[in-house]
Amino acid sequence: MTTTLDETLTLLLVEDDAGDAFLVEELLMQAEAPPRITWVRSLEETKAQLGPQIQCVLVDLSLPDATGLEALEHVLDLAPHAAVLVLTGLRDVHVGVAAVQAGAQDYLVKQDVDARLLARAIRYAMERKRADLAQRRLVEAELTAKENARLENGLLPVPLLRTRELRHATRYLPGSQGQRLAGDFLDTVQTPDGSVHVIVGDVCGHGPDEAALGVALRIAWRTLVLAGQTGDLLLRTLDTLLRAERRAPEIFTTLCMATIAPDLASARMRVAGHPPPVLVRDGVVEVVEGAPSGPPLGIFPDAQWAVLDVPLGERWSMMLYTDGLIEAAVGGELLGVEGLVELVRLHGAIDIDRLIGEVGTLKDDLAAVIVSRGET
Known part of the structure; x- marks a missing residue:
């Protein structure tokens, strides 16, 4: 049974463990429209690869040059318009929850991931990110409207x-x-x-x-x-x-x-x-x-x-x-x-x-x- 993603996505996988990276890539290749995947092993490599073409980032929080929420904060700063999914282990579930509170769209426990769950999590993360950006634009528009009204009163x-x-x-x-x-x-x-x-x-x-x-x-x-x-x-x-x-x-x-x-x-x-x-x-x-x-x-x-x-x-x-x-x-x-x-x-x-x-x-x-x- 193939797993369906709604569109061909461009993903960045940030994972220093080659075995875990291979597993994620294999699961994503089962999708009906397999995404384009770029794999990096560190935060330093992430900085070089992140750009407007990246729609979703899957990031492990145990990297050689950054760990925990520090790694996530760097990714969020570098890719403000991309959905971010955190990969974590069974012992770090509480870290995954904290990551969502810090700005990630979702987290996945590596030991529980299968092709269907991974595709669905990416799709939901994309939708949440779109909703977050839409809400932010709405708030900005409301603030702009208030400022415009103040200036118009002056005019x-x-x-x-x-x-x-x-x-x-x-x-x-x-x-x-x-x-x-x-x-x-x-x-x-x-x-x-x-x-x-x-x-x-x-x-x-x-x-x-x-x-x-x-x-x-x-x-x-x-x-x-x-x-x-x-x-x-x-x-x-x-x-x-x-x-x-x-x-x-x-x-x-x-x-x-x-x-x-x-x-x-x-x-x-x-x-x-x-x-x-x-x-x-x-x-x-x-x-x-x-x-x-x-x-x-x-x-x-x-x-x-x-x-x-x-x-x-x-x-x-x-x-x-x-x-x-x-x-x-x-x-x-x-x-x-x-x-x-x-x-x-x-x-x-x-x-x-x-x-x-x-x-x-x-x-x-x-x-x-x-x-x-x-x-x-």
Whole structure:
């Protein structure tokens, strides 16, 4: 009667006794799909043979250069993704139990091993290892999700907005790359003089490092605005922070910030290498002329940004956004700024949810702030 293993496995047998090694190999050769076996006699030889191709390790705990749990610990460290089966003698059953407690998937008493028991033990050990790895990935995913949520809370602040004359909306959506976290950030703050300050920014790249940098820049911007710092001095301060906090010198940040006057009838903008804001004024859809007004942060240490003075009037809507919106494909082509303006004209207003519905899947992340006054 042949013994069945579900797949052709690659095994490492760590056994210094030639007779015991021969017995294990003979038993495994009775399987319907005999595994590929590499036999080593010591822990030193084990180090040279262990690699990602090894799916299961059968290890004797009485080796010439390591004994007991010391040998097992070395094997577990060297092969974290392999199932480990411990071979022990009748007098060392308690050692086998301790080995399982230390991280081995199972143990076998050499005197009790037959072909069927050995094949079943290997199969079960493989399944236990898969379950252990899956559980570990689940725990890691839960920890990552908690960290992501903490960072996302930093990227998506509660606006400090007192006036009821403005309608305010934000959107933050991940792109199709699957990364929940990116460097896009946004914020809105109204200062005691009644001015409304808005920012949307984009740290190049994706991942927790970029997200953390985006959080740092957003919090710094809010702090500086509340402290009364504005204009080029504010941007140069953010540029200094970016250079100090970024993990690589090629990391840069684009952003658009607007200060809406206390009477809500005009705005002053600086656009640092960022897509131009879209405006709807008295039914006319356009982009802010002169944008960008200067380079991104983190490129030129002596950069300057021109001031863009924008009259708004009594009825208007303004959208600041990251390039995830204009880099989306519509009809097989990138939307672009002109395409975005045409869509807003077609809709008759800045309706961010409808815009997102029109462009479909976003290739890159999107952060957007829409501020409106009156009916537009």
